[in-house]
Amino acid sequence: MPAVKRGGTVAVTGAAGFIGGWAVRRLLERGYRVRACVRNVDDDRRTGFLKAMPGYASGRLTLHAADLDTPGCFDPIFAGCHGVLHISHVSSYDDHAYVRRTCDHIIASINKSATVARVVVTSSIAAVISEVDISELERRPVCYEDRYPDEQNPKRTPERGQGYSMGKVIAERAFAEAAEANGTWDSITCCPADNVGPIQSAHQKDMGPWQHIIEGMLTGKYFQTGAYRPWIVVDVRDDADCHVGLLESIKVKNGERYIAWSTETRKVEDICASIDRLLPELRHAAPEVTDPFPDRIKAREAELRKVWAGIELRNDRMLSVVPITFRPMDESIRDCVESLISVAGVTVQRRANDA
Numbered sequence: 001m002p003a004v005k006r007g008g009t010v011a012v013t014g015a016a017g018f019i020g021g022w023a024v025r026r027l028l029e030r031g032y033r034v035r036a037c038v039r040n041v042d043d044d045r046r047t048g049f050l051k052a053m054p055g056y057a058s059g060r061l062t063l064h065a066a067d068l069d070t071p072g073c074f075d076p077i078f079a080g081c082h083g084v085l086h087i088s089h090v091s092s093y094d095d096h097a098y099v100r101r102t103c104d105h106i107i108a109s110i111n112k113s114a115t116v117a118r119v120v121v122t123s124s125i126a127a128v129i130s131e132v133d134i135s136e137l138e139r140r141p142v143c144y145e146d147r148y149p150d151e152q153n154p155k156r157t158p159e160r161g162q163g164y165s166m167g168k169v170i171a172e173r174a175f176a177e178a179a180e181a182n183g184t185w186d187s188i189t190c191c192p193a194d195n196v197g198p199i200q201s202a203h204q205k206d207m208g209p210w211q212h213i214i215e216g217m218l219t220g221k222y223f224q225t226g227a228y229r230p231w232i233v234v235d236v237r238d239d240a241d242c243h244v245g246l247l248e249s250i251k252v253k254n255g256e257r258y259i260a261w262s263t264e265t266r267k268v269e270d271i272c273a274s275i276d277r278l279l280p281e282l283r284h285a286a287p288e289v290t291d292p293f294p295d296r297i298k299a300r301e302a303e304l305r306k307v308w309a310g311i312e313l314r315n316d317r318m319l320s321v322v323p324i325t326f327r328p329m330d331e332s333i334r335d336c337v338e339s340l341i342s343v344a345g346v347t348v349q350r351r352a353n354d355a
């Protein structure tokens, strides 16, 4: 199947979001025409940063109202598009019949367009590494594209916190099967890791978990994450570049998935400590981490940390199809902090005698 031609027209779902916003910017920088899909075009708190992009002034970037819960809403938007970056969240990941319905109506709009050649579907590393039984990560510690969470485990249910990773796998397969059946477009999955990096609009500080946790570090309270799982990161700008790269790549094939991560990891406490090291001018008063886990999890802290320390992250496959050099995590943390202050007006808790 052809890659999307440079300068073609690309629709982006979730365009007002953290990753979607960067994908829009990157596409414009690379010469594409972009149709940014948002739920409310007139909500300038969420869409103002898109309207401030130079491409909007010329009309190369246009904004379109689309709610994934409204079948058919993408018909007029995808008509004439060459590519789609389907980055948006859905309203629920736990209701898998609903997840499937949202896929089906987006797929119907792609098929109707008769112009879309490639769709990049945003999944998650949760669909690679999220295990209901963490010992599965000891059994299969090499984390790469062919690794899926243990789907045979009967405890793998939304009730046990697996709705998100299960919903993502359902969506990946729905798009790949539909593309195969249609034969005129292909579907490539991108599985991003924990996105860290600069926000472009104040509302994004409350989205994604990661930038919100860094805001907490700046303002005096933050929490231990994911049963002592270290952050496994990708810079949001690199993630956007991976999405665009997959759209353009002539090496990828329908149904393939590519993980977007730098392979760098860091404990949440060390991320907090990084702020003062990277930006001593801030005189950040680093708070202690709050551990919200129940006692049964706390009792397993050493064991859980050991499992996470033992996994091996691979990004060979992404590097083989997309020209990308992943940024070091320090750069992502620094730029996230600076954007939280400059874009969202976050007030930093400083050391007492420096106020």
Ligand SMILES: NC(=O)c1ccc[n+]([C@@H]2O[C@H](COP(=O)([O-])OP(=O)(O)OC[C@H]3O[C@@H](n4cnc5c(N)ncnc54)[C@H](OP(=O)(O)O)[C@@H]3O)[C@@H](O)[C@H]2O)c1
Pocket (backbone or CB within 6 Å): 013, 014, 015, 016, 017, 018, 019, 020, 037, 038, 039, 040, 046, 066, 067, 068, 069, 087, 088, 089, 090, 091, 122, 123, 124, 125, 191, 192, 193, 194, 195, 196, 204, 207, 208, 209, 210
């Ligand atoms: N952030 C991460 O670390 C991370 C890691 C792995 C995977 N991902 C995946 O990457 C994607 C984007 O994540 P993000 O962090 O950029 O999220 P985000 O900042 O919360 O943005 C998600 C966007 O999804 C849109 N959305 C939500 N429900 C919708 C619906 N029913 N109809 C239409 N639009 C809807 C929202 O649109 P409006 O603003 O227009 O309301 C929002 O801007 C998601 O699929 C997520 O699962 C993220």
